[in-house]
Amino acid sequence: MTRSKPSSVTIRDVARQAKVSVATVSRYINRAAPVSSEVAARVQAAMANLKFVPHASAQRLATHKTNALGLLVGSLHDFFSPMFTGIEGVTNAAGFDLLISSSHQKELPLTLGPHNTDGLLVFWDSLSQASLRHAYEQAFPIVLIHQSPPEGLAIPCVTVENQAASRRLVDHLIEAHGRRRIVFLRGPADNEDSWRRETGYRQALDAHGLPFDQRLVTAGDYDRAVAEASIGRLLKAGVEFDAVFAADDDTAVGALAALRAAGRQVPEEVSVAGFDDQRISAYVSPPLTTVRAPTEEVGRQAAQQLVNLVRHKPAEPLILLPTELVIRRSCGCAGEA
Amino acid sequence: MTRSKPSSVTIRDVARQAKVSVATVSRYINRAAPVSSEVAARVQAAMANLKFVPHASAQRLATHKTNALGLLVGSLHDFFSPMFTGIEGVTNAAGFDLLISSSHQKELPLTLGPHNTDGLLVFWDSLSQASLRHAYEQAFPIVLIHQSPPEGLAIPCVTVENQAASRRLVDHLIEAHGRRRIVFLRGPADNEDSWRRETGYRQALDAHGLPFDQRLVTAGDYDRAVAEASIGRLLKAGVEFDAVFAADDDTAVGALAALRAAGRQVPEEVSVAGFDDQRISAYVSPPLTTVRAPTEEVGRQAAQQLVNLVRHKPAEPLILLPTELVIRRSCGCAGEA
DNA sequence: CTGTTAGCGCCTTCAT
DNA sequence: ATGAAGGCGCTAACAG
Numbered sequence: 211m212t213r214s215k216p217s218s219v220t221i222r223d224v225a226r227q228a229k230v231s232v233a234t235v236s237r238y239i240n241r242a243a244p245v246s247s248e249v250a251a252r253v254q255a256a257m258a259n260l261k262f263v264p265h266a267s268a269q270r271l272a273t274h275k276t277n278a279l280g281l282l283v284g285s286l287h288d289f290f291s292p293m294f295t296g297i298e299g300v301t302n303a304a305g306f307d308l309l310i311s312s313s314h315q316k317e318l319p320l321t322l323g324p325h326n327t328d329g330l331l332v333f334w335d336s337l338s339q340a341s342l343r344h345a346y347e348q349a350f351p352i353v354l355i356h357q358s359p360p361e362g363l364a365i366p367c368v369t370v371e372n373q374a375a376s377r378r379l380v381d382h383l384i385e386a387h388g389r390r391r392i393v394f395l396r397g398p399a400d401n402e403d404s405w406r407r408e409t410g411y412r413q414a415l416d417a418h419g420l421p422f423d424q425r426l427v428t429a430g431d432y433d434r435a436v437a438e439a440s441i442g443r444l445l446k447a448g449v450e451f452d453a454v455f456a457a458d459d460d461t462a463v464g465a466l467a468a469l470r471a472a473g474r475q476v477p478e479e480v481s482v483a484g485f486d487d488q489r490i491s492a493y494v495s496p497p498l499t500t501v502r503a504p505t506e507e508v509g510r511q512a513a514q515q516l517v518n519l520v521r522h523k524p525a526e527p528l529i530l531l532p533t534e535l536v537i538r539r540s541c542g543c544a545g546e547a
Numbered sequence: 548m549t550r551s552k553p554s555s556v557t558i559r560d561v562a563r564q565a566k567v568s569v570a571t572v573s574r575y576i577n578r579a580a581p582v583s584s585e586v587a588a589r590v591q592a593a594m595a596n597l598k599f600v601p602h603a604s605a606q607r608l609a610t611h612k613t614n615a616l617g618l619l620v621g622s623l624h625d626f627f628s629p630m631f632t633g634i635e636g637v638t639n640a641a642g643f644d645l646l647i648s649s650s651h652q653k654e655l656p657l658t659l660g661p662h663n664t665d666g667l668l669v670f671w672d673s674l675s676q677a678s679l680r681h682a683y684e685q686a687f688p689i690v691l692i693h694q695s696p697p698e699g700l701a702i703p704c705v706t707v708e709n710q711a712a713s714r715r716l717v718d719h720l721i722e723a724h725g726r727r728r729i730v731f732l733r734g735p736a737d738n739e740d741s742w743r744r745e746t747g748y749r750q751a752l753d754a755h756g757l758p759f760d761q762r763l764v765t766a767g768d769y770d771r772a773v774a775e776a777s778i779g780r781l782l783k784a785g786v787e788f789d790a791v792f793a794a795d796d797d798t799a800v801g802a803l804a805a806l807r808a809a810g811r812q813v814p815e816e817v818s819v820a821g822f823d824d825q826r827i828s829a830y831v832s833p834p835l836t837t838v839r840a841p842t843e844e845v846g847r848q849a850a851q852q853l854v855n856l857v858r859h860k861p862a863e864p865l866i867l868l869p870t871e872l873v874i875r876r877s878c879g880c881a882g883e884a
Numbered sequence: 885c886t887g888t889t890a891g892c893g894c895c896t897t898c899a900t
Numbered sequence: 901a902t903g904a905a906g907g908c909g910c911t912a913a914c915a916g
Binding site (some may be wrong): 567568569570571574580581582583586607608609610611771 | 885886887888889891892893894
């Protein structure tokens with residue numbers, strides 16, 4: 211490999227070839243001011259001819275805009291792909307570069323920040339509250355994904371409706387399938403979605419006069435292996451249950467595995483349900499009853515809010531995307547699949 | 548939201564406070580030349596005091612280095628997460644920003660290029676050969692992932708061993724389970740891995756004196772739904788087969804679904820095997836026999852090669868990571884899971 | 885070891 | 901509608 215040329219074609223080359231000043235070329239590029247159509251044509255031709263591409267750093271230095279957006283993520287789950295697709299689609303369409311970092315430090319200064327981005331998309335498990343507060347005080351544009359802002363900070367947030375859907379799902383387990391001892395497999399302790407899902411679960415229990423049993427609520431951590439171990443433990447301890455509501459589909463899949471290993475029939479002996487409707491969920495056996503979360507749309511909306519913010523246009527403080535029950539076979543229904 | 552401050556603290560402010568010249572501060576920051584410890588301390592203090600963060604664009608403009616690496620991907624499969632984890636780990640450790648784009652244009656000029664990155668990681672389905680050639684001629688650092696360089700271009704490539712593992716897997720289907728009519732579910736036509744896997748499949752057939760039947764090779768496209776439809780079609784057409792070797796696990800899962808829908812027992816009536824060992828594969832029913840591909844390591848290695856290239860250090864022309872057979876139950880074995 | 889001074893490539897007043 | 905010129909923040913010779 212050889213070294214790349216220190217200098218490529220610049221705006222000056224274009225100007226020379228088009229026989230205009232660099233200012234005019236700049237105007238044409240940025241549509242910052244009208245340019246006579248004659249000149250426009252010449253500039254256009256020169257740019258194409260020279261294959262001119264504006265040097266991002268120079269533009270940034272001059273404008274004090276990075277023209278880039280950052281995405282901060284913590285651990286990477288399977289739903290990251292659709293989420294990313296949504297985000298990338300709008301950032302790209304809006305003409306921003308997308309920087310991404312999964313640095314687990316959670317604290318500032320980060321690899322992503324005001325020095326290299328105009329704004330940040332931050333995922334629930336990627337940044338500490340203190341760091342968020344700090345960024346907010348610097349008036350640095352941020353939008354939160356699957357996480358509410360800290361008390362008092364007006365940082366836009368986009369997430370999905372959790373509670374009502376969970377409530378409906380657990381209602382279904384109880385009403386349609388007569389389940390009465392339903393395990394809830396929690397997500398990580400600092401995940402709000404999981405808390406809301408748990409709230410829906412408890413509401414359903416209450417509404418049907420079913421007692422809340424602490425032993426039925428155990429760790430899932432959005433992790434198949436953890437869920438599998440938890441269910442295994444319950445089984446071993448002889449805790450009776452006839453259904454499992456998992457905080458996400460990954461967790462539900464872990465539960466399925468544990469149940470199968472123990473020879474428990476799903477859904478005949480125990481119903482299983484999850485949350486998210488990930489790509490895999492329709493394909494496990496039995497196909498998973500779950501709640502569909504519009505993950506890609508979450509990504510799109512979040513990115514759109516950030517673009518708005520960066521452009522000093524109004525942004526929604528909170529976007530709650532609707533979710534939808536999807537009944538398949540793991541709950542005991544005949545199912546769609 | 549308010550607007551961010553147009554100007555922050557610059558190197559000049561630091562210089563003034565430390566009572567030195569900007570050049571000295573710059574030297575200290577970049578360790579470009581020795582600085583007396585006294586001065587170093589003052590500069591250090593001033594930087595901390597002022598919370599100085601170098602303006603990336605200014606550095607980039609001055610040095611002609613973007614200090615950023617780009618990742619170009621096409622469609623996003625589930626194995627993207629581990630892959631990304633590997634990549635991000637090393638780019639981050641090496642001090643580079645990571646830009647990512649899934650723009651489907653495949654042609655230059657791209658959103659990622661010499662204007663905003665020092666080098667590119669390009670995934671097999673993300674860039675046309677012509678574009679690759681062009682970039683190569685500009686001496687722009689590139690590392691290919693799961694794709695060989697076009698004829699004559701010395702572009703480093705990292706991928707996994709496909710053929711021998713496929714051969715072993717199909718051998719196993721034939722020898723251990725007596726399968727003789729084995730379907731191969733192809734990946735996309737332009738995917739090299741799929742071709743190599745198919746070659747391994749044909750070698751195994753040959754080695755056992757089994758005839759190659761064109762009707763048994765059909766589209767999988769690394770897509771569950773496509774695979775499901777293909778197997779469904781075969782079943783409907785009355786084509787006899789006793790095993791399915793899918794070009795990847797996603798595809799295998801689609802096959803599993805089609806077989807189940809048709810009431811065919813896996814593995815009793817038909818063996819199924821895939822490739823990759825994705826996160827889900829141990830959890831489907833029955834657990835999938837497959838070939839483990841070290842996806843995260845592929846990401847790490849590719850990123851490392853690119854870092855080397857960018858730093859004008861030698862890079863391996865080809866890195867072929869070893870794969871490993873993982874026998875579970877879908878082939879007919881008792882299995883691990 | 886340290887200071888001075890040109891640029892890097894582009895944008896943006898300010899004139900014209 | 902267009903050109904000239906200053907500057908964005910930093911690095912990198914070149915002196916000293």
